[in-house]
Each structure stands twice: as structure tokens, then as C-alpha cells.
């Protein structure tokens with residue numbers, strides 16, 4: 001079945017009501033001691049105690065596993081906790097971790113602060129330079145982390161090539177696949193061991209809940225399952241239910257985000273105020289060829305480098321009065337967002353210093369309204385402050 005069909009069918013093993021209801025539970029009561037003993041080994045997907053899940057979370061985990069082509073999947077309370085739980089599952093003191101320089105900022109901080117204090121050394125590699133990545137590999141490299149496209153700067157990585165190198169050496173690969181979602185890119189089918197997703201973004205899709213997903217191959221799963229149990233990771237049934245609801249419309253939403261985003265990106269790159277649009281599905285983007293080879297779709301997040309010379313005040317005049325693009329971080333909801341960011345502040349690699357830089361989330365509104373909003377905004381850049 002195609003992904004758009006799978007998001008409708010997956011994790012719905014029931015007759016009766018179409019959707020699994022919200023089960024709120026901590027204590028579970030048992031008929032007798034024999035029944036209690038069956039659940040005692042905390043085998044996942046048996047109802048034993050609220051922390052180990054309820055049918056609401058089990059059915060969503062089954063759905064995610066099926067859509068990701070995974071052996072098993074788990075939910076976490078946020079995207080960041082999916083990342084930190086998975087990293088802790090595999091890394092021990094003395095291990096070496098490689099992360100792309102374009103990695104999501106809080107994941108970078110987790111490595112340089114939390115993991116560093118616990119004896120894990122992290123090096124950052126240029127996301128799209130295989131030779132450089134190879135040179136950084138050490139005997140004790142345990143995990144190579146991937147994120148494609150990268151946060152803020154949108155470099156596409158050659159994931160099949162990187163996972164092939166890692167497999168040869170027994171190195172585990174973890175991929176943050178939040179931008180594409182498993183609908184537009186399937187990490188496990190491209191050799192990745194563990195696919196991570198901030199479900200807060202497109203899975204929930206309505207900017208009203210936080211959740212993360214971890215999808216594993218059979219050999220990776222025991223490490224992740226142990227970490228989840230040991231750390232006491234569990235998700236509210238209400239948030240799992242909102243994510244399950246979001247899942248059913250993810251196919252149509254993503255398609256519309258991608259259509260709108262391409263129209264906006266194409267328009268933006270023609271504007272005199274714009275230096276560069278970073279959006280892999282845009283022909284001519286540095287990642288376009290790899291994106292076309294490996295991805296089956298796209299989403300609505302992109303970056304715009306303005307030409308040099310615009311001040312923070314110019315940017316304020318543009319952004320403060322925008323109407324379709326609201327000022328806000330996070331992304332993946334139905335609404336368009338604009339967010340001024342400064343990627344060069346957290347990178348080892350130099351990237352267009354001094355350029356005013358905007359991240360755009362292209363939502364589900366009419367693309368003509370978005371373009372009109374951006375057109376008026378770019379005009380305000382020139383207005384005297």
C-alpha cells in the first residue's frame with residue numbers, strides 16, 4: 001500500500017468505533033494472580049501499568065512502526081526526548097559520537113553538555129561531505145547521527161552512502177526525519193537503524209500537543225526498549241490521541257504544504273531582496289539531486305537568506321506587520337510562520353555571515369495570500385526605520 005493509504009489504515013486493529021478512545025490509566029487491576037504474573041515482565045503492549053502504555057498509545061506505536069517499516073516504535077513526550085532517549089540507549093562512557101554541523105540546536109547542546117559530562121566525545125561533521133565524515137571516524141565511534149535536511153540550513157545528506165560506511169564498521173545510525181516525516185522519506189529503507197521524529201510538527205499537525213517517535217530495526221529495538229523502561233518515559237494518552245488524529249490527515253496536509261512551499265520558494269528566489277532560498281525540492285538547490293533520488297515528497301519548511309545589508313530594524317519592519325506568516329518558532333501545524341534565526345552563531349562551519357536570515361513554515365493557506373504577505377513584507381524592508 002502507498003503511504004497515503006497506510007496513514008489511514010495503520011494501527012486500527014479494531015471493529016466498533018473507528019478511533020481508539022483515550023484510555024486514562026495508572027493502576028490496572030487483574031482478575032487473579034496468574035493474570036498479574038503474565039504482565040509482570042513489563043513486556044510492551046501488555047496492559048500492566050500506565051507508565052508502560054495503554055491501548056491509546058499501543059495503537060499509535062503500531063501505526064508508526066508500520067508506516068516507518070520498523071520492527072517496533074515507541075512514543076516519547078517530545079521530539080527532543082526521542083533524540084536524547086535514543087542517544088542514551090546506545091552511548092556509554094568512552095564512546096565517540098558524530099553529529100552533522102547542521103543538527104537541531106538542542107540535540108547539539110545535549111551532546112556538548114550532557115553527554116560530554118558523562119564521558120561521550122562528540123565531533124561535528126560537514127553534513128554533505130562524505131570524505132570529511134570518513135576522516136572523523138574513530139575506532140570508538142559508536143553512533144553516527146543524521147538529520148536531512150539539516151536544521152536551519154537544509155543540507156541534504158547522502159544517507160544510503162553514510163549508512164553503508166557505518167554498517168561496514170558496526171556503527172549505529174540515528175536519523176532525525178522530522179522535516180520529511182516517514183511519508184516523504186523512509187530512513188530504515190535507506191539503511192538507518194533508528195528513525196526519530198518530532199511528532200509535535202506534522203504528526204500532530206495542529207500546534208496543540210508535544211510528542212516524539214522512535215522507530216527501530218529489530219537489532220536496535222532492545223537498546224531503545226531498555227532505555228525507555230529505565231528512564232520512565234511515557235506519554236499522556238490525550239497527546240497520543242491528538243497525534244493519532246493528526247496522523248489520519250497527514251498525507252493530504254503534507255501534500256498541500258509541499259505544493260504551497262514550492263510556489264512560495266519559486267516566487268521568493270526571483271525577488272531582488274533575496275540572496276538564496278534553501279529548500280531542497282527547488283530545482284537548483286544544492287540538495288535537489290539527492291532529494292529527488294531519495295525522497296518521495298516534501299514538507300513546508302524552508303529558509304531565506306536576504307541580501308547583505310539589512311539591519312535587525314529592517315527585519316523588524318518586515319516581520320512585525322506580517323499577517324499570514326505569524327511570528328513563531330516550532331512548525332508543522334496548519335499555519336504559516338516566520339522566524340528570524342542566526343544559524344552561524346552555533347556552527348563550526350561558516351555560513352553566509354552577516355546575511356539577515358528567515359525561516360519560513362509554509363502552511364495550508366492559499367499560496368497567493370502568502371505571496372502577497374511576503375511581497376508587502378519585503379517592501380517594508382526598504383522603508384526607513
Ligand SMILES: *Cc1c(COP(=O)(O)O)cnc(C)c1O
Nearest residue numbers: 078079080104176178198200211
Ligand atoms: C522541533 C524539532 C525537534 C524537537 O521536537 P520537540 O517536539 O519540539 O521536542 C527535533 N528535531 C527537529 C528537526 C525539530 O525541528
